[in-house]
Amino acid sequence: MLLPIIITFLLAFLMLLLKPQKFLRFFKIICVIPFLFFLYLLSYLPSIHKGTTAIIFRNEWIPSLGISLDFKIDGLSMLFALMITGIGTLIYFYASEYLKRDENIHRFYCYLTLFMAAMLGVVLSDNLITLFVFWELTSISSFFLIGYNTTQEDSRKSALWALSLTSLGGFLMLASFALIGIVAGTFSLNELLLYPDVLVNNEYYYIIIFLLFAGAFTKSAQFPFHFWLPGAMKAPTPVSAYLHSATMVKAGIYILARFTPILSGDDVWNYTLMIVGGITMFMGAVLSVFYKDMKSVLAYSTISALGIIVFLLGIGTQTALYAACTFILVHALYKATLFLITGIVDHAAHTRDLSILKGLGKIMPIVAVAGFIAALSSAGIPLTFGFLSKELIYGVTTDTIWTQETLILLTTIALITNVFLTASGFLAGIRPFVGKLPKEFQKIKKPSVFLWLSPVLLSTGTLVFGLFPSVIDQTIIQSAARNVIGSTTEMYLSLWHGFNLVLILSMVTIATGIILYFLIKPSNKNEGRLKGLHEVAPQTLLTNIALGIRWFAFRYTRFFHNGYLRVYIMFIIIFFIGIIGYKLFADVPLRVNTEDLSAFRIYEFIVFVITIIAIYFITSTTSRLTSIAALGVIGYSICLIFVFYGAPDLAMTQFAIDTLTVVLFVLVLFKLPPFLKFTNKKIQFRDGVISVSFGILIALITLQALVSPADKSVSKFYADNAYILAKGKNVVNVILVDYRGFDTMIETIVLGIAAIGVYSILKYKTQDGEKSE
Template sequence: MLAAVLSGLIVSILYIPFGKYLKDRLSICVSFLPIALFAYFASFIPTIRDGGHITFHYPWVPSLGINLDFHLDGLSLLFSLLITGIGSLVFLYAAPYLKGHRYLDRFYAYLSLFMAAMLGLVLADNVLLLFIFWELTSISSFFLIGFNNDNADSRKSSLIALGITGGGGFLLMAGLILMGHLSGSYSIQEMLGANEYLKGHALYGWILALVFAGAFTKSAQFPFHFWLPGAMKAPTPVSAYLHSATMVKAGIYLLARLNPVLGGTDYWMYPLVIIGGVTMLYSAFHSLFRTDLKAILAYSTIAALGILVFLIGIGTPESLLAASVFILVHALYKASLFLTTGVIDHETGTRDVTRLSGLRKVLWPLSIAGILAALSSAGVPLTFGFIGKDLIYEATLHTVGVLPIVLTALALLTNVLVLYAGFLAGIKPFTGPLPQNLTQVHLPNALMWGAPLVLALLGLLFGCLPFLADDALLNPAAHAMLQAPIGTSLKIWHGFNTVLLLSGITLVSGVLLYVIRKPSQRSLASIERFNAWSPRHLFGKVAQYSKAFSRRYTHTLHNGFLRVYLLRIIVFAVLLLAFRLFTGGPIRLTLDQLSPVSVYEIIVAAILIAAIFLAVTTSSRLTAVVATSVIGYCICLQFVFYSAPDLAMTQFSIDTLTVVLFVLVLFRLPPFLNLANRLTRIRDWTVASAFGAVISLIAIQVLNQPFDGAVSRFYGDNAYTLAKGKNVVNVILVDFRGFDTLFEIVVLSIAAIGVFSLLKLRLNASEKE
């Protein structure tokens, strides 16, 4: 399992040295990876169908509660098959679609990385591991959305998407850590046993708010939905893979996975039903006014995501089964429509639906895919969408505790608008007369029209034979959401009932709307008049104000003068330490613990004070460096007096190296500029004296505290037995405090890279100005 999850990451890394060899004809070879992964996960279907589940455990950082724990059940299997199955078709589709693109190898590297991140997210059982993959999906999608990096709109869209999803991810991290801390485990399966405790805890509301923030931003729920239409600047394979079937459903997966842990309360149900309901109706309504095919599909995708949140919020067995079915239904028809749109754009050079018609005469296999996908999105009988629509109406009609009529009416209106959007994207371009300027359009590579056709035919197959996906995928997925048997089988015909009537009303109303309403640029302009009140515009205003505040803050506190930075740091440290010192209890200033002062110490202290005076009064840089080195050597002698030769040698080496480096760098510089006036000197002396006084008081206070040797004894007793080291100080630095040392090495490495970059920097005349 670990190899399967990380295989995409490994392939992505291998593209760095070998990507140039996998362009053009060989680019299709990478498609074997998702195909093999699909076959691997499909092999688990019998186990999951029989009610089993599989857990994989790989220790990683057990001391921090982080392990590579993967759990495969019905929900994770459904998503894994979607990720690898649709991924296989997208990988194959992208080879001819991006043929000849100079960054084709880079595209496949990003796509492989994203696939690995999504697989890790849906299979992770440890919430910290889930969060790592969650953030990796945001990073990889940032590169994919901004793939056309020479386009300013693509760069802006990728930054907006990263900002929204990254901000939500930060809040999600806090919520997951809080859940793990309260439940005593970061394993999702173990959290199931603590669900009642979590729901009854005083912090339960905060956990929900943080988890909702992560899920809503990732799955484009109102008011965070606007990043998804902007992400349509990405190439069509990205839109089909990320923004219909996988990444945007990561938030849906999170809510479904945590439903047994956090769900079942009013605090869980009402926010999801309200936000999901607002999102699906708002976005479906906006799809009426769009003329760009990808924009139409983007808003209908947001509406579908709102439907899924709405269904998870209801939380009944019927609604969770409807959610699991609709996840598959939507992935099949929406990915097919996106891929169809990509072919249309690729061959005609436009996505404007008002300029497209009659393409069935030149793209007839593609027209079959588009029409079948549109019929499935509409819920026409004998398509999988028909079963999905019926289940949605059953879920709303059988709702207890809220208004079933209101929820059903909301779902009905949304489905009518989604039907219109599906017909506009899947049927409108292929019907009617063929414009003269499109007569030269021809069928592209079979992989480009074959991929959407396969997805559309699967929607028809599952619609006619629903049992193929019922017990194998959908019932186990719903069971995982509820942690209880569903006991309902998918059927094509349920007899003449209210649900069938609602489905008929949906079809008739949607078809009438499609016939009566024609898309136009005028309708698009009419809705754009309200952009000033849109969430995108309001978030943009907040971003502008934040940027202005940050600029003012930076210019005030970070003005580029090192002496100002040091002054502020020291003043803050003095105030913080003094506050803690004088509020931490009685201060003991007895000097009984001090050892007698020897004549050597007096002489060294006198030299040290003289060197300090010389360093702060001289106008020569070299003199100041030499005086500073004398201070360091005096401290070395103090270490020797107190039987610490290892510290003395370390201090001696550092001081010597520092002096040499400073001399090499500063010997050609002019003397100090004497810019300080009398008030500045008084301020600096005051701050320095206060800092010295506070540190002295703390040192004396420490000397008067009772000595507890437990820590010292622990290191002394365990340094050799646990770390096999005889030097206790080295063992502490390398083993017991290894993270501190690691981070120090990282900081020094980053600083070294920065210095090296500055040394190698060559600017032309305009850049220097």
């Protein structure tokens, strides 16, 4: 499994070499890439259907850390992987016509293929760390897809919002994975399934699940992180159809479904998912009918559909989990169809405004039929796949396990949600095609087969699975449900369950949804009614928080990074004094042994006096050359101290450095003006206090080191092995070149980069072409 995924990544980058001018025809058949992966996955379907254990592909990566490139195929991963590759094949085919005049179509297919490979990695990975790597790759590649129209500011902003939220969620999810690995001792999903009680009964359980929720909710657009998804509609229609029906937004759903048999042993898990999913599905459904843009309608109905799945996972009964697995596929089929049809309408009429779109069924009847079928499936009309799913949902909310109050609450929420989803599905799938064709649309040409074939095939699948549910139920859905439930199930899809409360609720939903559809008149007035909500919307609140953080960062930067080197050094020294001083006085018993200190020798005293005089000249002179010379005197005095105490090699090194520094300073700074006469006594006093404090701290550390026991094992190792291992007699040189070779090399690289930066600044030219002095 690793090899096909790697090949897919490589093919993605190879697409950058396919210039549209020369390889335009190739993009018509590029859909063979996901199609071959689809066939490859289908070859494992018989084994998944018959077997009770997953197929594991083991690949070692970093075994010492428990990280591997293991992949697993079971019913749940098969369901998602087939959606990713199957619907992906149709999206590839559709995009070849939709973007055929785009000069950057090769980049689009590169991003799309990277995203597909990353999504496959997410749903097939058995190792949590590997899963996270692919998870982040989906965020990055989706950023490029959502922001594909780089010339549009809204597109760039939407991509940034999506990347910011999903990356934040991904970071928190990584923390959850790390805790899981620490508690369970493994990162393998397959092994975690064997011992779920280890996590559920652990003290970190609640931290683990809430961090996991953060990652799943941000990716799957759950309240209050839902707002990035409508903004992402700025992306090209093939992106919207792929990311927001079957792939990206379903990644969070996959995580929740995958961890349901592992972490769902507590009421907090179930209630959190029920509440968040319930709010999301209700809010998304209601808001979907207020917009006149077809993509906006589909975006909010997608949010609602994702909320329904989370809601079902939260209920957690066998029927609910089975219904969730069914609805995952149902939603992918009809929503991808509606998105692709929206793209066809927009491509032909150059508008998605439902207030003016009508009568297009006379020009594109095949597209109208596909949209009609998708809308019927969205509404849960009998003989469509959506009908089976909606009956399962009502079967969950009307289950006899609930108290009467709970039953009424859950059923009411589900009923209202489905009514509004029915109306929004009709708005996007039927309204543009019925009625009298306006004059401005009478010259529209019929869409190409490359555009209408994909939605027709998807809508056909919706009909086939609705009429013959056993085809998909016995092969995929039951296997997926078995993995989510954690055990086998006797449930199955059926066209007729008898005349009961569930059927009555379905009929009420359809009738009320149709009435609501006819009552709704898409217009600016309807959208205007939502403006009052924007002030308290999560996006507004998060934007205000971001602006506050930005203001704080600006003030912080102005205070700590004001461009003065002396201020930077001052902050570093104050921080050092505070941290080291605290540890020294709080944790170390200070002892100063003056008896073992040697007396001042006359030549040492002379060097000390010379150093004091040089310091005086540095702090009082206004001449740069004088200060440089005095600084050199201090360096040479330190060299003499090294000589006095038997370290001639250090003395020679210090001598060479000081000489070179003085020469360089003189060459660079002698042309600069004198120091400014500084008269601020407060700042002088502050600097004096900091300098004296720092000097006293260093003196105390030095005196404490003289009486503290020294561990000489490291220095002994270097002394004993410098010549034996590195063939060097100078231990210091051996440490720098051999033992710390990479560190020294990196330091050299840093200095080289700094030199290049300085050279670039010196060579900088102003806009008028003159060199900047």
